[in-house]
Amino acid sequence: MxxxxxxxxxxxxxxxxxxxxxxxxxxxxxxxxxxxxxxxxxxxxxxxxxxxxxxxxxxxxxxxxxxxxxxxxxxxxxxxxxxxxxxxxxxxxxxxxxxxxxxxxxxxxxxxxxxxxxxxxxxxxALRYCNEVKEWRERGIGTEEWVYGLVGCAVDEFNYGIHAYSMLHGLMGAGIESARYVGETTQQQFELAWKDGRRAMVSIGKTSGYLPFYASITTQKQVEFIKADNNRLYQAILENVLPYMAGEAPSPISLDELAEAEMAAIAAKMSAERDGALIRIQDIPLSEVGYNGGLFAQQYKAMKFPVSR
Missing domain, CATH: 3.40.50.720 (NAD(P)-binding Rossmann-like Domain)
Incomplete structure (x- = not known):
């Protein structure tokens, strides 16, 4: 090694x-x-x-x-x-x-x-690689069995919300084509569509309490609820990426596929700003601002080190 x-x-x-x-x-x-x-x-x-x-x-x-x-x-x-x-x-x-x-x-x-x-x-x-996602995929449920899915988490729409997009991407695989804002009930809900016709929803945003990373999966033969074990997340991602980084294994996922989760989140944000218009990932302009990292960092610092008044 x-x-x-x-x-x-x-x-x-x-x-x-x-x-x-x-x-x-x-x-x-x-x-x-x-x-x-x-x-x-x-x-x-x-x-x-x-x-x-x-x-x-x-x-x-x-x-x-x-x-x-x-x-x-x-x-x-x-x-x-x-x-x-x-x-x-x-x-x-x-x-x-x-x-x-x-x-x-x-x-x-x-x-x-x-x-x-x-x-x-x-x-x-890490939700892209978590053990629960891996175990579900290894059971070999084919895409022809798919009916619908719902994946979600709390805290915010992107820094944490990306976990929901990534978990869904891990479960369903690459091929996200579009995102569409469908409404808000405390959290925002977005429907993602895959190129092969499968669809699923992401529910993200702040709630009054912490929510786990979860997925509800419906196929033609079963309904299953998955909740990720936070204690095993970092081990799972490092076991996947470090052999590749050391030159001892192929990449666990190509960059164009890996970036689909972030692209889907940007498309979802654009859809919410455009009254629920369907936004195709391939149509997102390079000039699209998406999510502002500098603004988030300011908010994160203020939360971490609140100023006494």
Whole structure:
């Protein structure tokens, strides 16, 4: 097994600290970190490195590039993902981009292009790879059995909402063609359609309490409810992506297929803004703003560090 020297870019969320022990258990080394200061004050990278036994807190991304074989990008401002990934891609390093991959079609297309050019690049939501989705798919229920599905979660429409899109994508596979806003009952509901005619709904948005990641699946022969075990999510995604990042396995999913979840979410947002018009993924213009990562980062920081009045 190839042992990777792994770096971390941006320490905004709980994911970097949660990933480190799993990465180590799988035989890899976390050798450096860099934080751009979106959420935490200057010096936090050194604190994080000390607390997690990481040798180097780098002052620049370029310094980190020289120290690692692979990088995990955890910026909560998804508009920084392409910018942060670029120097690693250009240096031929393996790159993982945490969810959401990006919030606009232009950035997603750049990731897809890098993938087509042979870069080792992956990422996204752990719900795409969760054990419950894998187990359901391995049971081999064919597309001819499909009737309808509903997948949902709480908290917000994109940073968390992307988990619902990704879980549905994991269950039904690639081929999302369009999204359509159908209404709102506390949460927003969107119907996604696949190229082969299958359809399913995503229900996302803030609720008064936390909801699990769930799916209700109806086929011609059964109805099934699936609830993801949060305690196993990070292990599942790392088991899928690290062998690929180490050059020991093929990509678990191509970038153009992986980006379908984010593209579907952007199409859904456009549909809501256009009174429920059906929006085809292929028709989303590269100039479409989609979801604003900088604005989300401001809100996330305010929530994490509320100002006393």
């Amino acid at each position: 190839t042992s990777l020297k792994i770096g971390l870019v941006d320490l905004d969320t709980s994911h970097p600290g949660s990933f480190v022990p799993i990465v180590r258990e799988m035989g890899h080394h976390v050798t450096g970190v860099f934080d751009s200061g979106t959420i935490y004050p200057p010096g936090y990278a050194s604190t994080f490195a000390r607390e997690h036994g990481i040798a180097h807190a780098c002052e620049t991304i370029e310094e980190l590039v020289e120290r690692v074989d692979a990088v995990f990008i955890h910026s909560c401002d998804w508009d920084l993902h392409v910018q942060h990934a670029r120097p690693f891609i250009e240096a031929g390093k393996a790159v993982f981009i945490d969810k959401p991959l990006a919030g606009n079609a232009r950035d997603l297309q750049q990731l897809i292009d890098w993938g087509k050019d042979g870069s080792i690049l992956t990422g996204g939501s």
